[in-house]
Amino acid sequence: MRDNLLINLALIFIPLSLTSIGGGAAIIAGAQVQTVEVYRWISEPEFVHLFAISRAAPGPGTMLATAVGWEVAGWSGALVATLALFLPSSLLCYIVFRATNAHREKPWHRIMREGLAPVGTGLIMAGTISLFRISGGGLLAAVTACASCLLLYLVPRFPVVAVLLLGGLAAIATATFSG
Amino acid sequence: MRPIPSRLTGQRAGLGFLCLICFKVGLLSFGGGLSGWFYREFVQQHGLVDDEDFATSLAIAQMLPGANVVNLIICLGEQLRGSIGSLVCLASFLVGPFFSVLALYALFDRFSGFALLAIFFNGIAFAAIGMLMMTCIQGARRAIRFPPFAIVATVTAILVGILQWPLIPVVLALAPISIFLAWKRDRDA
Numbered sequence: 001m002r003d004n005l006l007i008n009l010a011l012i013f014i015p016l017s018l019t020s021i022g023g024g025a026a027i028i029a030g031a032q033v034q035t036v037e038v039y040r041w042i043s044e045p046e047f048v049h050l051f052a053i054s055r056a057a058p059g060p061g062t063m064l065a066t067a068v069g070w071e072v073a074g075w076s077g078a079l080v081a082t083l084a085l086f087l088p089s090s091l092l093c094y095i096v097f098r099a100t101n102a103h104r105e106k107p108w109h110r111i112m113r114e115g116l117a118p119v120g121t122g123l124i125m126a127g128t129i130s131l132f133r134i135s136g137g138g139l140l141a142a143v144t145a146c147a148s149c150l151l152l153y154l155v156p157r158f159p160v161v162a163v164l165l166l167g168g169l170a171a172i173a174t175a176t177f178s179g
Numbered sequence: 180m181r182p183i184p185s186r187l188t189g190q191r192a193g194l195g196f197l198c199l200i201c202f203k204v205g206l207l208s209f210g211g212g213l214s215g216w217f218y219r220e221f222v223q224q225h226g227l228v229d230d231e232d233f234a235t236s237l238a239i240a241q242m243l244p245g246a247n248v249v250n251l252i253i254c255l256g257e258q259l260r261g262s263i264g265s266l267v268c269l270a271s272f273l274v275g276p277f278f279s280v281l282a283l284y285a286l287f288d289r290f291s292g293f294a295l296l297a298i299f300f301n302g303i304a305f306a307a308i309g310m311l312m313m314t315c316i317q318g319a320r321r322a323i324r325f326p327p328f329a330i331v332a333t334v335t336a337i338l339v340g341i342l343q344w345p346l347i348p349v350v351l352a353l354a355p356i357s358i359f360l361a362w363k364r365d366r367d368a
Contacts, residue, residue, distance in 0.1 A: 015347050016346070016347070017244065017245060018244050019244055019346060019347045019350040019351070020244045020245055020246070021242075021243075021244050021350060021354065022241075022318070023241070023245075023246055023247040024245075024246035024247075024249075025311055025314065026244075026346075027346075028311075029339050029340055029343075029346055030339075030345070030346035030347070033343060033345070033346070037343075048301070048304050049287075049297075049300055049301075049304070050284075051304055051307065052300045052301065052303040052304035052307060053280060053283050053284055053287065053300070054280055055303065055304070055307035055310075056283060056300075056303050056307075057276060057279040057280040057283050058205065058206055058207060058208050058275060058276050058279050059205050059206075059208060059213075059272075059273070059275065059276020059277075059279065059280070060213060060246040060248050060249060060276065061246070062246045062249075063276050063277070063279075063280045066276075066277055066280045066281065067280050067281075067284055070280075070281055070284060071284075078277070078281060082273065082277060086245070086246070086249055086269070086273060088245075089243065089244045089245025089246070089249070089250065090245060090249060090250070090253050090265075090269055092243060092244065092245070093239070093240065093243045093245055093249075093250040093253045093254065094253050094257060094262070094265055096239065096243055097236070097239055097253065097254045097257055098257065100239070101235070101239070101254075104235045104238075104239070107365060108362075110365075111358060111361045111362050111365055112242060112358060112361075113238055113239075113241070113242040114328075114361040115354070115357040115358030115359070115360065115361035115362070116242050116354060116357065116358065117241075117242075117318065117321060117322070117328070118318070118321075118322045118328040118329070118331040118332040118335070118357055119331060119332070119335055119350060119353050119354050119357050120241075120318065121315065121318030121319060121321070121322055121332040121335075122331065122332040122333065122334065122335020122336040122339070122353075123335055123336075123339060123346065123350070124311060124314050124315055124318065125315045125318075125319075125332065125335070125336035125340060126335065126336045126338075126339035126340030126341075126346070127311060127340070128308060128311040128312055128315055128340070129336065129340030129341060130340055130343075131304070131308050131311070132308055135301070135304060135305065135308065137301060137304075137305055140305065141304075141305045141308065144302060144305035144306055144308075144309065145305050145306065145308040145309035145312060146309060146312070147306075147309065148305075148306040148307075148308075148309030148310060148313075149309035149310070149312040149313045149316070150309075151309075152309070152310060152313045153313060153316065160310065163306050163309070163310065164303045164306050164307060165303075166306065167302040167303050167304075167305050167306020167307070167309070168299040168300065168302035168303045168306070169299075169302065170302055170305075170306075171298045171299060171301050171302025171303075171305065172295055172298055172299055172302065175295070175298045
């Protein structure tokens with residue numbers, strides 16, 4: 001049973017690893033569907049919570065996999081999910097980099113890069129939509145998200161940790177004053 | 180700013196040194212912007228690679244699947260010390276965040292009796308969604324310059340985000356179409 005759990009974790013994150021075009025945030029929508037809806041390991045609020053933890057911690061946003069793995073199967077789950085998410089894409093990147101770095105000026109290389117970028121953007125949009133839908137935060141979530149987005153848009157150098165902190169404080173303030 | 184000469188052929192960065200830099204960035208890089216951290220460390224502070232090597236590595240890192248910053252250090256590690264360099268950079272970079280996430284999780288668990296903490300973390304999640312929106316806006320501004328790209332991004336977002344189609348087949352179907360569009364634009368230009 002436990003082995004199955006670890007194998008399933010790996011089977012979820014390995015394909016996501018290889019399709020996470022556009023960066024770590026591209027896996028959010030896929031990870032949510034698999035862990036919340038298909039396998040029902042975690043509830044929607046728990047998923048949002050794990051997302052918050054992975055974003056508040058240092059490192060790539062993709063550490064979401066680590067948190068999910070831990071929630072599902074403890075230490076071994078965290079390790080398996082992390083490796084399943086990072087190793088396949090890293091190996092692919094290593095191979096492609098070695099094979100194509102010499103051709104980086106060639107047109108086909110640029111065409112590949114340009115063509116894949118919009119898919120990546122679409123995936124991150126999808127992740128944003130998924131998170132917003134399951135966050136259940138309603139108006140407060142929308143206002144906080146738009147405010148932090150606006151802040152980062154207007155002041156690109158604003159420290160991200162401070163943005164997250166402000167978001168947390170805003171939620172507490174709202175809860176306190178609305179009784 | 181004075182261009183920094185590439186020292187790739189000259190001195191070699193020690194594995195221990197790479198390990199130290201990657202570990203440090205991994206542990207201290209709260210809240211994203213990690214590529215910027217590595218630019219500071221590898222190019223500006225220590226001159227391990229030059230501007231152009233860094234830019235190409237970043238372009239490849241962004242094109243391929245996987246966390247951009249992880250792909251970036253794979254490329255930088257390979258340039259500096261070959262396969263062992265990639266491996267050392269990857270491992271030393273991830274070890275800090277790995278334990279930080281679990282520590283944060285444990286911390287939250289321990290104080291989960293405080294209702295305000297749950298609300299606080301919800302607020303963090305909302306603000307982090309705003310950060311993702313920012314990334315979307317940046318990507319959308321690039322995509323909008325070529326309307327077919329804007330359509331590809333929108334269709335991807337609708338299929339995966341709203342209709343909740345499985346992500347992997349969608350990517351496998353749309354990526355070739357998008358590359359074809361890029362190729363066609365290039366040919367017609």
